[in-house]
Amino acid sequence: MVLLKRLFLATFLFFSTFFSGFAQISTVAPVATNAAVTFTLRPIDARFTTLEGMTYVMNGENLQTYDDFHEVIDPLKDYEAKRLLDRSQAADDLAKIFKIIGFAAVAGGVAGILTTSKSSDQTNFLLAAVGGELTFDVGLLFGAESQTTKFNAVQRYNRFAYGREQILPQAPMDEKSLLPGSSPVVTPVPTITVIPTTGSK
Numbered sequence: 001m002v003l004l005k006r007l008f009l010a011t012f013l014f015f016s017t018f019f020s021g022f023a024q025i026s027t028v029a030p031v032a033t034n035a036a037v038t039f040t041l042r043p044i045d046a047r048f049t050t051l052e053g054m055t056y057v058m059n060g061e062n063l064q065t066y067d068d069f070h071e072v073i074d075p076l077k078d079y080e081a082k083r084l085l086d087r088s089q090a091a092d093d094l095a096k097i098f099k100i101i102g103f104a105a106v107a108g109g110v111a112g113i114l115t116t117s118k119s120s121d122q123t124n125f126l127l128a129a130v131g132g133e134l135t136f137d138v139g140l141l142f143g144a145e146s147q148t149t150k151f152n153a154v155q156r157y158n159r160f161a162y163g164r165e166q167i168l169p170q171a172p173m174d175e176k177s178l179l180p181g182s183s184p185v186v187t188p189v190p191t192i193t194v195i196p197t198t199g200s201k
Contacts, residue, residue, distance in 0.1 A: 041161040044072065044154050054147060056154060066092070069150070073157050081160075084153035091146035098139030105132025 045057045056063040063069055066089045073081050109129025113122050159165040 041076070041157075043158050043161040046151065046154055054151065069153070073153060076157060076160060078156065078160065081153050081156040084149050084156060088146045088149035088153060091142045091149060095139045095142035095146055098135050098142060102132045102134070102136025102139055105129065105135060108132070 042058055044063065047055050047057060049055065056069075058072065063072065066085070069085055073085055076082075106129050109125045109127075109132060112125030112128070116122055116125065
């Protein structure tokens with residue numbers, strides 16, 4: 001029951017972040033405040049190895065958990081980078097759930113085949129094992145989607161870190177500001193200090 005709840009929640013988060021990218025942006029021109037936030041961006045170095053797969057390094061330290069990525073990317077307040085990272089995390093949750101369910105079904109099916117002598121029961125256990133294998137494969141697909149989207153989020157962040165993109169004013173914080181006669185107030189636009197790093201591409 002807990003796995004079903006987590007599966008439903010992860011599925012909802014995944015598709016909500018997926019379709020939110022197609023949402024229309026309000027045509028009302030936001031008005032930025034005079035305050036500014038200054039922070040330093042350092043590029044994230046993406047490395048691929050045969051044993052570890054894709055790894056991400058910043059300042060000599062590996063970014064391993066999604067909390068690490070959120071700590072780096074969220075202060076940028078870029079909608080697309082955050083959307084990609086949230087979508088990657090939701091896909092990763094789905095991948096784990098499908099893999100657990102699939103592995104349990106395969107293990108149970110194989111164990112049932114080896115411990116029963118009735119052909120009808122063996123057929124049922126065989127179907128359970130095949131279904132578990134397919135479920136596990138679905139988990140692998142979500143895992144691949146998670147890794148690809150995470151890489152795209154990092155690439156998006158690096159465009160700001162290398163000075164190829166500029167942060168745009170944020171969307172209005174209050175829906176009431178969209179009413180006629182109101183000027184939407186947005187969060188301060190951060191001022192980025194780009195620090196070039198040697199050896200990063």
